[in-house]
């Protein structure tokens with residue numbers, strides 16, 4: 001491990017040697033060029049060293065894991081690397097220090113000269129020391145730590161991973177046939193494929209969907225054992241990432257020859273082995289299983305070793321890697337899914353209560369449900385936990401349940417589950433490891449919102465730039481990968497299938513928490529840990545997350561502890577405190593927090609603070625400042641010095657106007673500053689935004705992607721908007737009809753715009769959008785228009801074309817307070833990509849009819865606050881994919897919507913809210 005830490009440090013040096021920093025340094029140290037060049041040279045060398053080290057560590061650590069000397073050494077590496085990160089941050093702080101301007105600046109500068117040289121020398125000597133230490137570390141390793149060489153193909157077997165994988169495979173194969181639950185379909189399919197009378201050799205792939213322990217090995221073993229008798233020869237070989245072809249050939253030879261009581265005469269010549277194998281298989285009908293293949297290239301290599309004879313031979317491969325499963329041309333591929341809750345329970349019952357006819361004693365049902373829930377449908381996890389509990393008394397059961405977390409860490413009998421999860425972690429690509437560990441800093445069952453998590457990851461520096469894509473897009477790919485690997489679990493997607501909410505599996509999280517501690521990645525405090533746990537700094541943790549603090553218990557004592565913990569943590573890079581902490585004690589944190597000088601992520605949402613100290617400007621590293629829900633009315637002027645800030649979140653605060661200094665935050669990507677007065681969005685002015693002070697040029701904020709929400713006070717506030725060409729998500733409030741032309745000119749410059757929300761200044765104002773917002777921006781996915789619409793049919797009836805002439809992608813449309821007199825559905829029916837359609841006071845007519853063939857992609861329909869509506873009709877063949885319909889406050893409706901039965905097959909939920917008693921009675925009869 002530690003490699004994820006190394007990557008971050010190498011990136012940081014990259015920043016220090018980047019163009020911006022080089023320029024700053026050149027002007028700051030203008031008279032000390034020699035020393036500066038020397039320093040930069042040293043940093044570059046260290047970076048090279050770190051990169052090589054990273055490659056080296058990712059190559060070997062898997063196999064050397066659990067060797068004490070190696071672990072101690074890696075721990076030292078991590079500490080050194082953290083130290084380097086600090087030095088580089090000190091350097092960045094020094095050069096990024098904004099110089100005073102004005103008449104006395106040159107005087108001050110000259111006055112400060114000795115200090116400059118002093119600080120430069122201090123950094124140079126620290127860097128020298130770091131270089132020496134790294135050097136020393138490598139010597140120590142050579143002297144004391146022996147690790148197997150990477151890529152060594154001499155056939156040695158000492159590697160950890162090989163043993164581990166074999167061990168796992170053995171457990172899986174030893175699962176009793178009764179342990180297989182919910183797999184009948186797959187067994188039958190495999191049976192058919194293996195026994196078809198097609199004489200050509202066939203390759204069958206069993207794919208574990210990214211996760212170990214789903215039972216692919218057990219399934220393969222079951223089929224292998226049943227079918228092998230029908231083959232002339234057969235063999236089972238467990239592959240692993242550290243496999244060598246020599247190993248595989250030897251094993252194949254040994255297994256095949258020995259079964260025929262022949263001498264296998266193990267040769268050490270790879271060609272020799274290959275020939276012997278070929279000679280053996282050439283005219284036999286064979287069944288060979290390769291279990292747990294890790295790389296696409298391996299598939300080719302293995303298949304080359306087996307002669308493709310025409311005797312009905314079969315090769316069965318199992319893998320958890322998507323790329324492997326889809327590498328071979330094989331159309332015989334099965335992806336194994338986690339067990340359903342019912343099957344999970346059944347499997348658990350069989351394992352834990354083998355005697356009493358599998359029935360669960362009534363007093364244990366709740367415990368069992370919880371335990372089984374933790375296993376997330378992973379058969380191996382279920383079986384392992386089940387075994388631990390087999391034949392235990394109730395008291396024992398309860399004790400074990402209560403200590404499950406502890407057991408998972410310490411009890412040898414649960415190692416199986418853990419190893420599986422641990423392997424999944426080990427094999428994550430480095431760039432995902434930090435992202436993964438990060439999620440475990442949050443409470444169990446915490447629901448992460450995609451966008452928010454992504455903003456944190458980016459601020460932490462976990463996300464690499466890839467080609468021309470934004471970091472947000474890259475991070476979204478990371479998220480998808482983690483979901484694919486089953487390290488994160490998808491909770492909800494939005495109507496157009498983007499990840500919306502995810503969480504972490506219980507067992508996976510427990511493992512990750514453990515890894516976090518080992519790697520000093522971060523520390524989590526709830527109120528017990530806050531009072532009794534050790535302080536950060538003692539272990540050099542880089543992140544502190546505080547949650548589930550019950551301030552009511554003993555606010556003063558807790559406040560003192562929190563303060564003490566944070567002030568002891570000089571080196572933290574993130575502090576996350578995200579809860580509704582409306583006690584005065586929580587407020588006292590802020591002055592302490594702003595003393596953590598390296599901090600780059602400050603998430604303090606829910607704190608009832610009313611002012612931000614001026615010292616915040618000293619946090620030169622700060623990239624994320626979250627003050628959601630605070631009472632802040634003004635920001636200190638020092639805010640302009642936070643030149644690295646990417647996200648500023650002031651949602652719900654009392655801020656009315658942006659400070660002038662905001663234009664100096666030229667890296668800012670996401671700016672949230674709005675007050676939500678009605679979170680259901682039924683009022684017209686459900687949100688109010690912040691104003692821009694007169695005369696400041698927002699055009700410098702060129703990187704801005706999110707602006708929610710800008711409150712217009714005149715047309716002039718729109719002038720600079722068009723320079724924000726990176727804009728993706730924009731909410732504008734207080735829009736008057738007369739502003740619309742200028743607004744749309746700006747919007748047409750925002751080529752990436754995907755989410756647009758326009759809110760009129762009052763309920764009588766007409767939004768003049770029909771000439772201007774037509775066609776729509778090419779990438780627009782979500783559009784919300786609140787207020788009356790001038791010439792609605794021109795706007796809504798716009799052909800589906802976009803500015804670039806392509807088809808629009810509009811997925812979500814919300815019309816609110818438009819009070820249309822004519823039925824808008826005919827016009828809207830042409831917007832065939834819509835997956836979500838929502839009306840709030842949008843229509844004052846009496847009927848809405850959904851005709852056949854309309855809205856065939858729609859998943860969610862919401863109709864609210866339309867008292868005149870008395871007839872809703874759904875024809876057959878409309879909304880053929882609809883999943884959810886919400887009807888709220890439609891007081892004119894007295895009849896159940898006609899044709900509702902046509903959408904029943906796909907409908908998952910139908911909600912009636914605020915309905916009249918008449919309608920309710922009608923509904924009951926129905």
Ligand SMILES: *[C@@H]1O[C@H](CO)[C@@H](O)[C@H](O)[C@H]1NC(C)=O
Pocket residue numbers: 156157158
């Ligand atoms: C190979 O592994 C076995 C058992 O894991 C061990 O007994 C043997 O000494 C190892 N051989 C080598 C060459 O490391």
Ligand SMILES: *[C@@H]1O[C@H](CO)[C@@H](O)[C@H](O)[C@H]1NC(C)=O
Pocket residue numbers: 261262263
């Ligand atoms: C294996 O081969 C050796 C010599 O190559 C021979 O002496 C021995 O009897 C053979 N064993 C069997 C079981 O065939």
Ligand SMILES: *[C@@H]1O[C@H](CO)[C@@H](O)[C@H](O)[C@H]1NC(C)=O
Pocket residue numbers: 841865866867889914
């Ligand atoms: C229902 O809608 C009407 C008109 O749109 C509105 O005046 C009324 O306040 C709404 N009722 C509720 C309970 O929100």
